[in-house]
Amino acid sequence: MPHVAKTGDISVRVAVSFLPEQSAPALGRWFWSYHVRIENDGRESVQLLERSWRIIDGEGRLFEVRGEGVVGETPLIRPGESFDYVSGCPLETSSGEMSGSYHLVSESGAVLEVEIPAFDLVGPGSATA
Template identity: 55%
Template sequence: MYQATTRQIVVTVKPAYLEEQSDPPGGRWVWAYQVEIENAGDVAVQLQSRYWQITDAAGHVEEVRGPGVVGEQPVILPGDSFSYTSGCPLPTPSGIMRGSYHMRNDIGETFEVEIPAFSLDLPGDHRTLN
């Protein structure tokens, strides 16, 4: 489990290797990651967009930007949380992901919330932040 807090927004990520969707001989390893975004502050926030930086074990970097997450731009009230699960295929058996969410609060402020760097490693392998 990986966690980061920015302006009382707590982001927790739990990655998991998806062996049944992976094809190592074909050069494809797939992970799911569950994200929980908790609003520990006293003002509602809306997740407007996301940014991901995905680095495989060969050092290849892919950047992904887009509106919301899993087709939603959730409003997270104080004391509430929003969870979702997504996935990431890689051409190598390990990698790392990090990123940020662009948020807007009820006061009209916009700000970036850190998504903690998390390692994508095969079960039983030593975790390495590439």
């Protein structure tokens, strides 16, 4: 079930999956992948310049990740189009949560802070599984 956040004319949809084949619970490693779709319903192209993630593990530890673009790209998203990518998140606990924002700029120079919806990371054996 996708998680959705809409900021102005930009929608961000996230679907998350636990990856048991890349996890090793006995070694304190759990791994999730997440598929993001950024949709531009506006009248101007927008370019994604930066990302900012807040990751909280099952013990309440906060990790902040900031960086240029996503998966090595700074995509230009034209009106009516979308950009999809898949990335991953390792944790040392069987559960956690992620949220964040993207920093975009429109073709007219407007700066947009676009919300990434919060989503839970739930692995086998976690209290919320």
